[in-house]
Amino acid sequence: MSEDHDLGAELTGPVLLGDAEVRELLDAPCAVRAVRRALLEHHAGGLAAPPRLRAKLGEQELVFTAGQLAGAGLHGFRAYGTGGGDQLVAVWDTASGALLAAVHGAELGPRRTGAIGAVAVEALARPDAVRCGLIGTGPQAWTQLWALAAGPLRPETVTVCGRRRERAERFAARVEAELGLPVRVAREVREAVAGQDVVIVATNSPRPVLEAEWVAPGTHLSTLGPKSPAHHEIPPELAARAAVIVTDSPAQAGAYGTGHLLGPAPLTALGAVLAGSAPGRTDAEAITLFSSVGLAGTEVAVAAELVRRCREQG
Template identity: 65%
Template sequence: MPPLLLGDDDVRARLDAPTAVTAVRQALLAHHAGTLTAPPRVRTGLGDGDLVFTAGQLREQGLHGFRVYDDWDRNSDQLVAVWDTGTGRLRGLVHGGELGPRRTGAIGALAVNALARPEASRLGLVGAGVQAWTQLWALAAVRHIDEVVVSASRPARAAAFAERAWRELDLKVRAVDSAERAVRGQDIVIVATNSPTPVLNEEWVSPGTHLTTLGPKTVSQHEIPAALAERADVVVTDSRAQVAGYAESHIFGLSTMTELGAVLAGAAPGRTSAGQITVFCSVGLAGTDVAVAAALLG
């Protein structure tokens, strides 16, 4: 039987948010237990740019595989390959641009559910692109959200995002004209931009807020203010190894970070009081793409 080859249309039709969240949760717990091998991503220079590889082995599921993409164009297709470890048979390939962001959305949803206050129901989104969309898509599967507001550098994009959320997710989302209006007073804030400079002021973040950052977060380029590193009470990431693997230091510092898998397993504390500010630094745990692709391939 030949391996399956799936594309973006297949991902949209066949991958629902609960399936993605379940696959990622299992991978994060496996990583904490030591049964997911997930080394930091590797770059292969090709002159005009790099091919970037992440790989993982899920030993309990008998699977291994990799994801590869290039850094020449943000919209380039990615490829995820999944093998059966026991037989060496290639189970399938998933190509396109849909799987990766949906995997990231599932990681983010688990982080919010683990770290935000139990009653948190107001969400502010800064950014209205693909990554912001998949965060909302996955979060809606694990949390009841009463209020969603979104801002973007282009107001028309925020308005289109709000309309799409109503049409596809049955969620009422309000587009606002500034990041400040999206952040102030929210229980949960998700920042999903490519900005190398802060898009919000740390004073806008209230005590008790959970904040997720998806974009740049190194010392020289960061979408959230470095001052949040001083205000944050709890800082969590999905892969300390990946943080350590960056060429440049992270604004929060590796020593301050707890891994999400440890929080989900109950081996490390997350939020311990209502007034704490919690931050999730999403970096992309290797092997989670393989886990989601395997769930999709069946």
């Protein structure tokens, strides 16, 4: 374990952390930094992120995404049931074999995904992007804004759109109260897309919720929800309009069956864009597309960051 990541496991034993600790201790800049490091390490070959594993248990599946961060000397996994319920992320010190932490609950996963989303927007949106459209009002939509608001592309305006007006109003009020961002609730999805600099689509919809032609030149769009050939929240036609299509894990994206997003060009790894070894946005008029799949091992990186914060607090 590198000095940078010395979490002092052997001395104190593992810790059990839940949603309360995640909310209290995991701030967005920390989560984004941890995920950015993991994405770069993945590009450099230092992050092992094998395909997810599934165990059939009665009516649901227990899913495991394992990962190892060689540079940090950490490994672990996230486990979750397809039927819902508490997720569990476990982190080990690879060298000593000591378990460092078990993090349970519902908060860590979406915050990890939010941090990946912020890294993608910062890498792919125009540097002067200030208007953010958001389709979706669930936990994944929330953590995208949570992470983005803490960074250099903190939106100046947010236009949010959801299926249920009342829920969208509550979401908007929470964003204003907790993140201090001015939010407008859109009457139609198109308002959250057209004329925005950044569009985040975070729904469970199996059918496209927007039309490709609504997306203006120069926009960056991230898709969080369904992305299989049969079920997808964004229209396949958007792929043809995009100058570049990026994902946090081309291997996992391939395993999901994201053929509809591929177009003629292969998916670019976000880690490669961050490292400067693959082009991201090349001009201000380009449409850039990010397909978020949840690179395995990033949960472990974020959980390790949480453990560090926890130990700092004593």
